[in-house]
Every structure is written in C-alpha cells, then in structure tokens.
Amino acid sequence: MKGLTSIIGIVASIAVVVVGIILSGELGNFWDPSSVMLVVVPTFACLFASYPLSMITGVPSHFKALLGKEYDAGVYVAKIVDIAKKARQEGLLSLENEQLDVPIAQYALRMIVDGVQDSEVRESLEDSLAAMEGRHNDVIAFYEKGAAFAPAFGMVGTLVGLINMLKALNFEDPEAINSLGLNMSVALITTFYGSLIANLLASPIENKMKQISSEEVLLKTVLIEGMLSIQAGENPRIIEEKLKSFLAPAIREDVGSSTKGGEATE
Numbered sequence: 001m002k003g004l005t006s007i008i009g010i011v012a013s014i015a016v017v018v019v020g021i022i023l024s025g026e027l028g029n030f031w032d033p034s035s036v037m038l039v040v041v042p043t044f045a046c047l048f049a050s051y052p053l054s055m056i057t058g059v060p061s062h063f064k065a066l067l068g069k070e071y072d073a074g075v076y077v078a079k080i081v082d083i084a085k086k087a088r089q090e091g092l093l094s095l096e097n098e099q100l101d102v103p104i105a106q107y108a109l110r111m112i113v114d115g116v117q118d119s120e121v122r123e124s125l126e127d128s129l130a131a132m133e134g135r136h137n138d139v140i141a142f143y144e145k146g147a148a149f150a151p152a153f154g155m156v157g158t159l160v161g162l163i164n165m166l167k168a169l170n171f172e173d174p175e176a177i178n179s180l181g182l183n184m185s186v187a188l189i190t191t192f193y194g195s196l197i198a199n200l201l202a203s204p205i206e207n208k209m210k211q212i213s214s215e216e217v218l219l220k221t222v223l224i225e226g227m228l229s230i231q232a233g234e235n236p237r238i239i240e241e242k243l244k245s246f247l248a249p250a251i252r253e254d255v256g257s258s259t260k261g262g263e264a265t266e
Contacts, residue, residue: 006066006208013200032189038157039193043149047142055142062139066208071215073222074251076102077243080226083109084236092231104128104220108227118231125224129217136213140206147202154194161187222246 021027048056079100087095096113100106104125111121165183222243229239244252 004067006204010200010204014196017196017200029185030189030192032186035157035186035189035193038160038186038190039150039153039197042153042156043146043194043197046149046153047146050145051138051142055138058139062205062209065212066205068212071212071219073215073219074247076105076219076223076226077240077247080223080230080243081236081240084226084230084234084239087230088233088236095230100223102220102223105223105227108224112227112231118228121231122224122228125227129220129224132220133213133217136209136216140209140213143202143206143209147198147206150197150202151191151194154191157190157194158187161185161190218246 018027021030083095083098086098092112092115095109098109100109107128108121108125111124116124161183165180165187168179168183225246226239226243229242234242
C-alpha cells in the first residue's frame with residue numbers, strides 16, 4: 001500500500017527525533033505546556049477559522065484516503081479495450097449490463113447506452129473531473145496552510161520567550177537570572193514544535209495527498225477518454241494505444257496487450 005509508506009515515514013521520523021533527544025539529553029527537557037499552547041492550539045484554531053467545519057470533521061477521512069486503495073490506470077486499459085471490442089461487435093446497447101467499479105466510468109457507460117450526445121457526455125464527465133480536482137485541491141491546501149501556520153506560531157512563541165527574557169533581565173536580581181533559562185527554553189521549544197508539526201506531519205500528508213490526487217485524476221482521465229472513444233466507435237487497438245500514451249513508459253510495458261489473439265473486426 002502506497003499510503004502505508006506515509007505512516008511508516010512519519011512514525012520513523014518521530015522515533016528518530018525522540019531517540020536523538022534521549023541520546024543527547026533528557027526527553028523531559030522538550031516538553032513545555034506553555035509552548036504547546038503557543039504553537040499547537042493557535043495552529044489548529046487558525047485552520048478552524050480558515051476552513052468550514054466540514055473540512056475539520058473530514059480529517060479522519062483524509063487519513064482513510066492515505067491508506068485507501070491505489071489508483072492504477074494501467075489496470076483499466078485492458079477492461080476498456082474489452083468493452084470496446086464488445087461494443088464494436090454487438091453494438092452500444094450490449095454494454096447495458098457492464099459493471100465498472102469506478103463511479104465516473106459507470107456513469108459514462110450509462111450515458112453512452114442511453115444515447116446521450118458525445119459532446120454532452122464529454123462536458124458532463126469533464127465537469128465531474130474538475131469538481132473532484134477542486135475538492136482535492138481544497139484538502140491539499142488545508143495541510144499546506146497547516147505547514148505554514150505551525151512554524152509561524154513557533155516564531156511567535158520564540159518572540160514571546162525573548163520578550164519575557166529581556167523584560168526580566170536584571171543581573172542584580174537572582175530570581176530574574178534564574179528565569180532566563182526558562183524563558184529562553186520557551187523561545188526555542190516553540191520553534192522546535194512548529195518545525196515538527198510542519199515537517200513531520202503536515203508537509204508529508206500534503207505531498208502524499210498531491211500524489212494520490214494526481215493518480216486518481218490520471219485514472220479518471222484514462223477512463224473518460226476510453227469511454228468517449230468507445231462511443232465514437234474507434235477500433236479497440238487504436239483505443240488501447242491511445243490510453244497507453246497516458247501512462248509512464250515503465251507502466252506501458254506492464255500493460256498486457258488486450259488485442260492479442262482476437263482483435264475486433266473492422
């Protein structure tokens with residue numbers, strides 16, 4: 001599972017940081033409630049203020065998507081070509097009982113069987129694809145903002161710590177001298193927390209979401225072009241080559257030729 005690499009990477013990164021802290025000092029030195037209040041809480045509060053409640057409550061589904069199914073466009077090329085062969089030999093109405101496990105492809109197939117004009121089919125499918133990309137971009141932007149907010153509030157915490165340190169700076173007062181270390185630790189730990197949230201959590205999720213989105217868009221683009229080609233009555237061999245052109249060269253080689261041993265008649 002590709003999404004599993006994200007979980008492994010995040011957990012491994014956190015583990016390495018924790019081990020590094022333990023080897024170099026005490027883990028307790030890096031826990032400070034005031035720093036949590038200055039970084040973690042404002043970061044999530046700003047995300048809450050920036051996005052609708054549906055985005056916040058949808059976070060569990062985002063993680064579910066990270067561990068969800070893979071989108072392999074190459075797997076569907078042979079399926080589309082088989083459908084194209086059947087349509088060429090038996091007509092479009094013969095596809096009425098065909099089932100595809102991708103909703104947009106099933107929707108396209110239903111419109112084709114119902115005799116909807118090809119221009120209307122294309123427009124409807126492209127609108128659906130654009131809407132999906134828009135939703136994906138909103139989710140990606142959510143984590144991108146999180147990766148920007150966390151270091152920013154880490155810097156705010158740093159300024160708070162430095163201001164308190166300078167305000168309390170009085171070398172004639174032993175208590176003020178003792179507070180210097182505490183205030184400086186707040187200044188540094190807030191930056192530390194901000195960097196961890198941005199680089200060990202938000203940014204990796206953002207990047208993985210981008211990858212998943214691009215794979216799903218590619219898959220649905222292949223399906224849309226395949227369905228439209230079937231509606232246009234194109235030769236299955238031509239459809240296969242057209243769809244393979246969307247794939248990376250290494251993937252094309254793994255896609256078995258679905259026209260071998262029985263190409264549809266002209």
